[in-house]
Each structure stands twice: as C-alpha cells, then as structure tokens.
Amino acid sequence: MNRIFDAHCHIIDPHFPLIANNGYLPEPFGVADYLATVQPLGVQGGAVVSGSFQGFDQGYLLQALRLLGPGFVGVTQLPASVTDAELDNLNAAGVRALRFNLKRGGSEQLDQLEALALRVHEHAGWHSELYIDSRELAPIETRLRKLPAISIDHLGLSAEGLPVLLRLAEHGVRVKACGFGRVDFPVREALRDIHAANPNALMFGTDLPSTRAPRPFRPDDIELLIDALGESGARQALWENAAPVRRCGKTRRASIDSDAVVPRAIASLPTWIPMDHVGQYLHK
Numbered sequence: 530m531n532r533i534f535d536a537h538c539h540i541i542d543p544h545f546p547l548i549a550n551n552g553y554l555p556e557p558f559g560v561a562d563y564l565a566t567v568q569p570l571g572v573q574g575g576a577v578v579s580g581s582f583q584g585f586d587q588g589y590l591l592q593a594l595r596l597l598g599p600g601f602v603g604v605t606q607l608p609a610s611v612t613d614a615e616l617d618n619l620n621a622a623g624v625r626a627l628r629f630n631l632k633r634g635g636s637e638q639l640d641q642l643e644a645l646a647l648r649v650h651e652h653a654g655w656h657s658e659l660y661i662d663s664r665e666l667a668p669i670e671t672r673l674r675k676l677p678a679i680s681i682d683h684l685g686l687s688a689e690g691l692p693v694l695l696r697l698a699e700h701g702v703r704v705k706a707c708g709f710g711r712v713d714f715p716v717r718e719a720l721r722d723i724h725a726a727n728p729n730a731l732m733f734g735t736d737l738p739s740t741r742a743p744r745p746f747r748p749d750d751i752e753l754l755i756d757a758l759g760e761s762g763a764r765q766a767l768w769e770n771a772a773p774v775r776r777c778g779k780t781r782r783a784s785i786d787s788d789a790v791v792p793r794a795i796a797s798l799p800t801w802i803p804m805d806h807v808g809q810y811l812h813k
Contacts, residue, residue, distance in 0.1 A: 566738075686708075
C-alpha cells in the first residue's frame, strides 16, 4: 500500500463557528469521521484546510491538529492584520500555510496577495494556497511567478485555464490533485500533463468531505492517479512532493480512539477562539 499524505482535507466541527456561504452550511465532519474514512487508504498524515465557512476562526483548526497529531498540519485563512506573535503561535501549533479562497470567499483577497504571502513565507516559512478557477489565472500569472511558494487547489477546476496552470507548474507552482469530481475535464490526462510539466508539482488530497462537490471523493480516485502517473509518479504525488508541506516532525499512521478521546476533548473546548487568544489556548 502506498503511503499517502492527504494534502487537502477539511474538518467541520459544529462546536466552533460556521459561517453560511451563499446560504450553504456544511454537515459536521469531525476528526473521528475523517480518520474512519481514511484508515483503509494508507493515509499517514495530511493538511487540514480552512474552508470559506470557517472564515478566520482558528479554534477548530487548533483542536483538529491536537487530535490528529504530529503527522498533520494546518492551512489557515488570516486577515492582513495578523501579528507576528499570532503567526508564531499558529506555527507552533502546526499551521504551515495560508489560504486565499478566491473562489468562495472567507479569506483575504487579491489586493493582499503579495504582501501577505511574502510575509508569512519570510516570517514562518509558510507557502500560500489559492482556491481559484484557472480561467482567472492569466491576469495574475506574472504575480504568482514572483512569489516564493504557491499551490493551486483542485487541479484549477477548468479546462480553459489548464494552459496557464501548466506554465505555472513549469515555474514551480504546486498543484493539488484533489477534487476530481469538481473539474470539467478528463482528470487522467490533466494529471499526466501536469506531471510532465513538473514531476514535483502534484500533491494528492482526498478533499474530504467534498463539500459542495458534484461528485465526492472515492477511494478509486487514488487508483486513477496511480494508473495515470505510474508507480514512481504516483509515489511522488501521494507522498514525496508534499515534503515541504510535511514540515511537521515525525509522521504516524492516522488512528484515534474516537469513543475515548473526542468526547473528552470536545467537553473541554471553548465555543470559539479569537485570534488574540490563540496563544493562551495553545499553551493550556
């Protein structure tokens, strides 16, 4: 069985704030739900990504990383007003990336892209992730090439923007091989094209629980990727290419006694952790 770093998953914990996005609120999908789903797949770590419906809340993410353990990292959304001390606290908790959700909102927008992406990279070594339709990449292609560490979610979503995505991959931009049920093109061919442009570009993710996806993640998505890239290429996409993201200490196979651990952890939680209380919560 291949080792897998799940570079894109969501934890949806209703004990923390959820913000309706265009009238949409996701169903709960906690740590125990996630681990039960990925246990048979070979997942040994992953990246928990903040969604539009979680805004700038850090409480759910800190709790998820605590429960998941050192094999997992966080990808968060932050306002431009975030302080260096807050970045330090989040970094200590295992956050490793900043997300710009340009598709659905809930994050800072394009006018803050360079300043904030450069700042978190220089201060904490984080990369920045963009949830964006690839049809909108051309106007910012030059800007993205100048940034030190960028990834694009969900294979860019659209066939129309694939040529720009391939050029960015050639210049070192990473591409998340996730959300296969969200795209409007044949996934197998796109995976091969991106891998050919840059063998280090693709990072596989389950996209669980696939909120709002026309077709949610299926375990055979992994087989599709292996078939498209071959064993060596798949090993890169499933594990090796995520090495910069996995800067999180020793990884371990995901496992948890959900009956014992999750209720105890949830019982001790505050309902929300604002940015200025992150450090206090982290060191409890």
